[in-house]
Structure formats: C-alpha cells, structure tokens
Amino acid sequence: MSLIQDEITVGEGTAARRIAVLHRPGGAPGILFLGGFMSDMRGSKAEALDAFAEKTGRALVRFDYSGHGVSGGRFEDGTISRWLEEAGAVLERFTEGPQVLVGSSMGGWIALLLALADRRTGRGRVAGLVLLAPAVDMTRDLILAHMDAAARAELETTGKWHLPSAFSDSPYVITKALIDDGESHLLGDAPIAIGAPVHIIQGILDDEVPWNTAVELVSRLAEDDVVLTLIKDAGHRLSRPEDLERIVAAVEAIA
Numbered sequence: 001m002s003l004i005q006d007e008i009t010v011g012e013g014t015a016a017r018r019i020a021v022l023h024r025p026g027g028a029p030g031i032l033f034l035g036g037f038m039s040d041m042r043g044s045k046a047e048a049l050d051a052f053a054e055k056t057g058r059a060l061v062r063f064d065y066s067g068h069g070v071s072g073g074r075f076e077d078g079t080i081s082r083w084l085e086e087a088g089a090v091l092e093r094f095t096e097g098p099q100v101l102v103g104s105s106m107g108g109w110i111a112l113l114l115a116l117a118d119r120r121t122g123r124g125r126v127a128g129l130v131l132l133a134p135a136v137d138m139t140r141d142l143i144l145a146h147m148d149a150a151a152r153a154e155l156e157t158t159g160k161w162h163l164p165s166a167f168s169d170s171p172y173v174i175t176k177a178l179i180d181d182g183e184s185h186l187l188g189d190a191p192i193a194i195g196a197p198v199h200i201i202q203g204i205l206d207d208e209v210p211w212n213t214a215v216e217l218v219s220r221l222a223e224d225d226v227v228l229t230l231i232k233d234a235g236h237r238l239s240r241p242e243d244l245e246r247i248v249a250a251v252e253a254i255a
Helices: 044-056 080-094 106-121 138-146 149-158 176-185 211-220 241-253
Strands: 004-010 017-024 027-034 058-063 099-104 126-132 160-163 172-175 198-203 226-231
Touching (some): 004 080, 080 176, 099 106, 106 126, 138 176, 149 160, 172 176, 198 211, 198 241
Parallel strands (some): 027 058, 099 126
Antiparallel strands (some): 017 058
C-alpha cells in the first residue's frame, strides 16, 4: 500500500496544534513509531520500519510531535503531557486493531505511558512494545539530575535552559514547564505491568541514556515477557545497518 501524508489537529483554542502524520495502510498488528526528543519521523529508524512494513504488508504510522519536524507549534511549548496527548490522538485516528509501539528514546517513555493507559481501559490496543534506548523519566533522571547549580538557577530565573546537543549545532531548549510537567508522568521505582511482550534494545556506549537504566527497567517489568538486547559497541542513535536489522527483527517477532 502507498504511503499517505496526512495531518490531525490536537487540542483546542490556543492549545490547538497541527500534527503531521505519515501512514501506510496494511495488515495487523500495525506499527506505531514514536520518535525521540528533537527527532522527526523521517529518521533512519522510522524509514527502516516503513521499508519493512511496505515489504511485508504491515500497517505503519509515524508522526512528528508539535514543535518537531514538519508539525506545527513551538518546541518550547512542548511538554510530556502535550506530546503524549498527540501520540494518543494519532493512535486513535490513524490505527486499527492491536499495535506494536516502537518508542525511541523519549518515545520509549511515551510508549510505556500509552501502554499503561491502554491496560487501565482494557481496550487491548497494544500488542507489544519495542523500546529503543528508552529515556524513561528523562525530565527528572536524565535532565534535571545532571544540571549544575548555574543551570538550575538559569532555569528558575528565565524559565528555560540551553542544553548543548551532541546531535545538533543548536542546543536543546529545556523549559521549566517541561521539567515541571514531567513530574506528573514519572514511573519512578514502582513495578510496571504492560500485559504485553516488551523488547528493549540498548547500546552500551550510549552517552544520552545510560545502559544500566534499561537493566533497571527490565527488573520493574516483572509481570511481562521481556527481552533485553545490549549492544556493546552501539551508542544512542541505534541507526547503523546492524542496529536497524535488530530493530526490525524485534518488531517482526511480535505477532
């Protein structure tokens, strides 16, 4: 089936934002790709999954969060609540039946939040999760925890902090709103029960999401069928050909 460009408006009034979507109709279970912080739906992982979907006849949906890629809205207005709302709206509007949620970095956190919400409602929309260097609780554990006194003072005084990026010439703009909002979505140290298989793929050389966080996450998914793949020579991107093959194989294994 051909790739379709589409969009959806999420939110109302001044909070309304246009979300760009690419979807490929096909069979079940479908695949919903959830990108990372400051990434977009045209990255190598999303493209590899789309090629797999085209080859196998699987349905696939990908989108840009507000303030990312070609979607509307300002990045600085983004929060976990807003991006989670957008992911939920795309899931409802553009997918049918069970879905494999593939979450990259921040998208891994959002995938877990979507799956937990699905289990609470008993709708059975989640067939499984493939989490790629999942940045769970990143606002607290990966951003706030590594800010020095000067950075925290800048955040409190100006409402934002400029975080240098290893993947871009421009720094990430971290807002106080993002950090404060993240508190309401923290998974913390409590057990997590998805009720579906989970495969986590993590690079040992990841400078953004330490590999031991993936091991800790496995210990909290005690009720679920969990596979953890640690790649000793991989970093955060997981975009080398051999990494992409592992990602596709993990998705394919969830029937």
